[in-house]
Amino acid sequence: MSDIHTIVGFAVVAIFAIGWLWPLVALVVRRRPGERYWIWLTVAQVVAGVQALLGLVLLAIGRRPSDWLHLVYGFGPILILVIAHALAREGQKVKPGAEPIPPHLWFAFGAFIAFGLSLRALMTGLGIG
Numbered sequence: 001m002s003d004i005h006t007i008v009g010f011a012v013v014a015i016f017a018i019g020w021l022w023p024l025v026a027l028v029v030r031r032r033p034g035e036r037y038w039i040w041l042t043v044a045q046v047v048a049g050v051q052a053l054l055g056l057v058l059l060a061i062g063r064r065p066s067d068w069l070h071l072v073y074g075f076g077p078i079l080i081l082v083i084a085h086a087l088a089r090e091g092q093k094v095k096p097g098a099e100p101i102p103p104h105l106w107f108a109f110g111a112f113i114a115f116g117l118s119l120r121a122l123m124t125g126l127g128i129g
Helices: 002-028 036-060 069-090 103-126
Strands: none
Touching: 002 036, 002 103, 036 069, 036 103, 069 103
């Protein structure tokens, strides 16, 4: 079970890396990420949720991480995604004549933070740093 948790951990890190690099490249080439970015968001949320559930199962069967920060780093991306959803929704509420902040920017910033948190979770889980 913990091997699956590790493999999915690598996938989570990669998915969140894509989530902030994609909009960064789109910004450089002066485009928006497009509709497929929202598919990425769905996949990222599902994979992060599966990873959290695997971690909870491991906790329930008595497999504790060697460092309690692993739990903070591991569940942090889910909290960041919730915050990104709230900010994206609020970012659309602007005064008349003002330009709303594109929702993908909130998720790109959230993916950047979630990337760092999930990378640290993976590192602590592997006993690195």
